[in-house]
Amino acid sequence: MFLAFFLALRAAGVKASLREFLTLQEAMVQGLAGFDVEHFYYLARATLVKDERFLDKFDAVFAEHFKGALSPQPEAAGEVAPQEIPREWLEKLAEKLLTEEEKAQIQSLGGFEALMETLRQRLEEQKGRHQGGNKWIGTAGTSPFGAYGYNPEGVRIGQEGSRHRRAVKVWDKREFRNLAGDAELGTRNMKIALRRLRRFAREGAAEELDLTGTIRSTARNAGYLDLQMVPERHNAVKLLLLLDIGGSMDEHIHLCEQLFTAASSEFKHLKHLYFHNCPYETLWRDARMRAADVVSTTDVLHTYDHTWKLVIVGDAAMSPYELLSPGGAISSWNQESGQTWLKRILDAYPKAAWINPAQERLWHYTQTTRLIAELMEQRMYGLTLEGLDQAMRRLMH
């Protein structure tokens, strides 16, 4: 059971499949979770989550979903005595949660009446054993009741209060938060980010001689030569990187620069150029922005053709003049506005993405960030694992 939990997980973006859900059922039937919520949590986690990025989401959904079921409410525990569950309520619940097959299965167990009767008996028993009836039907699959005992609105599963508090902590700690895909990039997940950038592109129909294959098939061919060809594998990605430096985001920009440089073996060519706040008629070859390192933007556009992919890294936050009016640049007099130049650059490179190290929720508050995102046709991504991933995907297609 736990269908609602499964659906909540999927809704939260944890891509658990039906097969994994069935595996969980199978494990429950074998009694692997025992009668321990914590074990159930571990079991469900091992079964349904296959990527550490989703562990945090899983913890959040688990905590949210079983909140009513697990948090002990000392006063309430006394008043909601087991035998007081309204029958119609249980029936309605079962109606809502059970499929046709499951209903048929219930019939085979002696029908709904019998089931409810036994359930009530069981509850009575449990009340007898535990004062106050705090311990209710368990979650393990061997009993026919565990499954139906569950309900999102508040039928309790599990054990005594003290245990819950300890158990709840495990997922409430949210220990996997920094593994989540939307966490900001730091040294910890830099390596993972690097791997995301390593995307292979097989291009063209060119073939090369497969030496091992040729030897093998020649040998199989009893010594008569049999040539084998394989498609040539090479990385054809050419990347033009424009970095905004000389602002509050320098640290992040450098992080980004290092990131791409570290991945440069994966690109056929990687070219860095620098600008301040907004690209105008000149760019710099060096981060120190000395006059000797100036290159004309027009030259750049002519040197690197449209097959290059463009990545701009910057916070896109500046005074509106710097973007919108001629002469608005703070470092020199510009004949044409930053917006014109940006458009020109974007026209030259259809495959482009803007990586913005500023926190995503703040973008909205800066006018120029909004304007640039618009100019970029919303191809602006955060400096997070997920952002990089999306940006790379966007560049490849």
Add this chain to the structure above:
Amino acid sequence: MRFEGTDSFVATEDLKVAVNAAVALERPLLIKGEPGTGKTVLAQEIAKALNRKLISWHVKSTTKAQQGLYEYDAVSRLRDSQLGDPRVHDIGNYIIRGKLWDAFEAETAPVLLIDEIDKADIEFPNDLLLELDRMEFFVYETRQTIKARQRPIIVITSNNEKELPDAFLRRCFFHYIKFPDRETMQRIVDVHYPGISHLLLHEALTSFFELRELPGLKKRPSTSEFLDWLKLLLAEDIGPELLRERNAARLIPPLHGALLKNEQDVHLFERIAFMARRG
């Protein structure tokens, strides 16, 4: 038959649940985690705890899925045919068994470790889907089907260098070994160095976790490095007092070479120490 950890391996509760679920349901167990948290050791320990044979298949970037099943050595057959060796008439003589075959044919179900599966080509896990699912494969050259006598316990480790295909993941149990907290670390040390002075351990743990928390560190030291460092401290007979001396000049822990493997990290420490001295 449940896995409860061994006297040389501390298994946390969540790890035990994952291992036992994988053993009971006969599904592969995929293990990820920071380097040095005992991913590979886990398979050895499961084998030891459950008294099974361990078959390790270490995957490299050039490893093909087929190599785990079998290889047909056509070249030596060609050579034998030219030399007139009578063995050449039986193609079975040139079939070399792979690790999976060994695991399938074992008397009692062994533990099969597929180590660092992410090192291989991106198609590697996909190529093994059917074999791991049905636990059988077909040898074309000899026209025989190899079926597993018992389903082996399969432990797969990954370092996240490549993403694994969804179809593959759906068939596995997954466990992420998180970095041990202080309490677990203490238990791990107790297992490896029983009788270590409590004072020394306390100071060492404090230094170690402080060091791990330092922002900007390129490579944070792992469990195995911590154990190495402790061994060094014991060998050099360095007392807890020396570790406790956390004044400016002594900010870098003694014998830090065991913990910091990166020149830049050592520099970072030296810079901080220098700044602390000035301030």
